[in-house]
Amino acid sequence: MSNPRTVEDVIQDFKGRRAGMIKALTKDVDEFYHLCDPNNLNLCLYAFPNQQWEVNLPPPSSDLPEPRLGINFVRDSMTKHDWLSMVALHSDAWLYAIASYYAAKYKFDRADRKRLFNKITDVSSICELVVGGKTARKRPKTEADGLPEDILVEEVLSKLPVRDLLKYRSVSKLWRSLIDGPEFVSTHLQNYKNNSEVCHLLVLYRPARSWLRDERILVRRGDTFRKVTELQCLYDHFEGAYEMISYINGLLLVKKGKSRGFREIILWNPSINSTLSLPNPMLEAMKEATYFVLGFGYDASRNDYKVIAIIYPHAEIKYYFGERYRATIPGLVQVYTLGTNSWSSNLGVSPPPYWSAGQQVFLNGAIHWINFGPNVTNDADSWFKEKDSHIVSFDVENEVFKYFDLPKALKTDDEPKEKFPTVLGRSLAVFCAHYQLRNDIWVMGEYGVSKSWSKCYTFTLQFDKLLHFKTNGELLFAVDGKGIKSYDVRRERVNKRPLESTKP
Template sequence: MIKRKRFRGPQKSLPIDVIQNEILVKLPVRSLLRCRCVSKLWCSVIDDPSFASIHIKKFQSNQEKTRLLVLEPPDMCESKQFCVIRNGEKFRKMSKIGIDVTWFEEYQAVGYVNGLICMKRYIKETQLSNILLWNPSIRKALELPFSQFSNATKIRHDVDCALGYDHANNDYKVVASVYIGDEPLNIPKHVHIFTLSTFSWKSANIDKGPCLWIKGGPKVFLKGVIYWGGINVLTIPSPKGRFSHFVSFDVTNDVFKYIDLPDNEHVHVREYERFPIILDQSIALLEIFESYSQIWVMEDSKGKEQLWTKQFYINLQLLEKCIYFKMDGELLFAGEKGGVNSYNIRSHETKVLAKSYKLSPIFVSVYMESLTLLKGIPERASSTLPSHETIQLE
């Protein structure tokens, strides 16, 4: 009479689909790495890259509790650099990972997506650059192959790169622009795209017309697209901080676009900074001037001309003090005499998070635990960072 969902018969233990989709997805990654030892079935479930993508979305601490990932400069007495997980409300230390500084210090973090940090470094001796993907939550790192950028000519090869996630294929891509020699105009010689699942690079098809590429500056990733600041080198000769455009890269379709920014009414201002940020689920532009800041929000206009509206005014001196902008509208900034403060762009409320924090963090982002890089990449390519020392304080 009754159509049952499925017939299971009387049984004592939970079916694996319930264990996988309802229980394991709710565990922190440290527990999951232990659970791989439970049985062959559990191990294969956890190692499946599709499980990693479900876990990112469902693991609640990734959404509810705000934890911050903070890369801190090397300790004076120890030869270690630290990756510290801090509580979002009080900036209190929850756990930290020590990394051998000789290996790590030249790296610069350029992006953080699904628990994966994209880092680059320039090696003086070889005049080459390389790129590293690092998932601190599982202590796994992956150096990208760099045969593409071989240096037969002994000329300086510098790169800038950005990381994005391809939802359609549960894959990751790095887009890298390569600068050869001391190119004054910041025009990259090549642009390459790295795909994690195939572990290979390919040349990007870019329109070289209006050359809007630039080295440095923050990158943000939202809804399958990476954004970073670009500059029209033909019209503005002094590029520092003066982005005239955003360059966007659609990770699934490998499509680049240029997005006009609101007219720069402050060209005459000597010092200011402009960053792409994410506010709620929109791309926004944070402009920091000497005595105040403002936020423009971009309306999603489906490929037509972008509409920018000035939505927030911040009556604070933030120049060179901004540490991190959380997408819910909370801005972290360094205090006058050290310490970390927060400012809410809607309530205009300022709070002191950590009075005595003396370091200048190198990189800050909302922490995400994930199994990305655990499996699904060539075995030879994966490595654990050297001297990964875990100090658990939770």
Template sequence: METEAEYSLGIFQDPTVSSETQMENAQSSAILPTLPSELINEILLRLPVKTLLRFRSVSKSWLALISSPQFINTHLSLSANNKDYTHHRLILSLSRPNKKNLNVCSVRSLLKESVVEPCGLDCPLKDKFQILDSVNGLICLMVGVEAFFIWNPSIRKFKKVTAEAVERYGQKVFGFGYDELQDDYKILRMCMTTSYELKVELYSLKSDSWRIVDDFPAGRRQSGLAKLVNGKLHWVNFDSHPWGNEGDIISFGDIISFDLADEKWGKLEKPCYRKRDFCNKLGVLGSDLCMFNDYENTFADVWVMKEYGVKESWAKIYTINFSHDISKYCWSPLFCKSNEGEVLLVYGSRFMIYSPKDDSIKYLELANFKFGFDANFYVESLVFPFANDPRTQQ
């Protein structure tokens, strides 16, 4: 059967139409309007990655355009700031013995529908791994504490990063982020060695090398993954001790930060929350750092630092009352706010839509998906900062 394109270009010969008429139709169809290059560029910038990957084969000029750094960065900016979350995805991992299966679903679907069915996602790793974080469409995966994979699932490219083996004991903290100043992606690894020495290392994708980071404040920290806000990695302190030349004190619950640009440590004071038993976790709401205080597994306060680095800007914006027991869900929460003001909250394997208007919670159902051990948001992008690296794999 003829295609629409074939018919419109006069390739398909209709036996019911005379040859003269068919020739006239073909000639008129061949005179197609030519769009200005600026308009073509604007249209392409708003298309999904999957379509753009196909369109690279249209012509050499389209291949050059879609592969250019300016196009990739502009496409990323438009996709990341799309208020309908058209290009945002939630990646989920299903734990199995000695391996993980990855699934993905549309954030827009989670905000709009009550039942969502995740789709399978091909993963370059066969071993069991952990999702560190995502930034600019790149997801950092970790196997053990020595192997990391910087992966763009939208274009199916990844790079393996190997760290020096370390005999670790107890505490281990990791982070992945983007240094906008240097246009560099970095991985932070902190491990307590068997000799009780806290070893801090930083990997730079641009130099493709690891190096030791000094001046880390002594003391016990929360084991886990850092949150990236304002170009800095953050995690909660779980001990009180002196820090700095003037005897500055890091209190229980204060937030330790690491600036990926100048590679300096800092601290942010916690909000003045109520004095009850709680478990506080860091999160990101929009582009702001937030703190999630879970009280007695029944309700939680959500605080947002509206002006980064200013303690007085902490504001409690939600108090969420749970109708289900969440005591067994101890992961840091994921937040996403819709245009209508509703908040998508991913907490362990609970998927909830919280409405501040009437203080209600709607629990979402993920078809054929029972347990999300790791979950993270990412935006589909063409970002590929290691294009010329021969060790990059597909």
């Protein structure tokens, strides 16, 4: 039936499409799974009133609501059962959306809408059948078998992207309460961390002429560089003055403004394109400061996020190798807590007298930077010498600074031109880039023990910026603004993937 107009017509349309969906996810599941190749474009699962199904691209235009786009992209990042359960959830939502569309289009009155709703909810959902029906019976029996339906639904929901969870909050009060609960949030976050082997890159495409407002932000897989989705820009125009400070659990800390100044500090959740501008009162002092450093961390004990700002007031200028640097005077520490949306002054904490606001990493509940400048004794005679460099950490829960010595080999005249803190597996590491294109990776075997440093890898590679160090030992680099290189430190293999080949 191509154009259902009555309650009975819509119910018949619903049952036909539902049968097609169930067929795809049970009887024809192997064929369906094969068709959803992650290397293909955005695919959808469609079902029709004649009980047939197909996997295809969305049409150029359609009056009907569209099913979930890009179900194939996450196929290989989930178990087969979990992925099919996710598709089933989206399929249920799509069928209900179509029925609601027809009810609105043909102006069903309250009685007809109620009758329609009762009819379509009187049968088992596709998700119920996939989680506890034919597909589930094909897998080995586990502890989850025989559990109540709400627990099984929670198991499936906890493995879905945040954007989808926001949609499912409106399904029922039970689902809203479940998704908003602290235990579910914790479980969802842990599932995200357990499935974080495939990293994702945020790539900003912008025109050569800055006045053209057609910037685009794409999310690409770190292994294949394939497009996953496209995001809206933070604002209508980037204006060339944004700096991504740090990234934790799906949240980005962004500084808007020039390199040593700022106009605004923002927390951005790209998955739902939501932003929060940090309150201004404590930031006024930063606008008047000579220099400041930002850090971003997660307080697991309170399930909360914190931003640290180390503010250095105006001071005299000294020179070091022809560059202008500020004198060593005590800095001020401000800590922003997301849960209270407020800043506090931590007067009991003494920050380092100066450091480089370079790359930072979050590990073991602390933010880590590499400091250079006067040593931690604040000796006025000890000026900005690379041999005085060390690692500074800020314990996010207890709000205290700690200091770790770098390897002695890095405190020589043959000093690397750049040093980046990074994480290798679960260990703190330092990536060192030398002028001779030689690169070293030092790993701290026992966290916090300076004597446990060891040089694990040495290789030759030219690059602009270190983007990511994957847990499997693969590094991602930006190269000449035109592409990305990946280097497998264990196999000593370089792969280059130009960004031109992955244009939107």
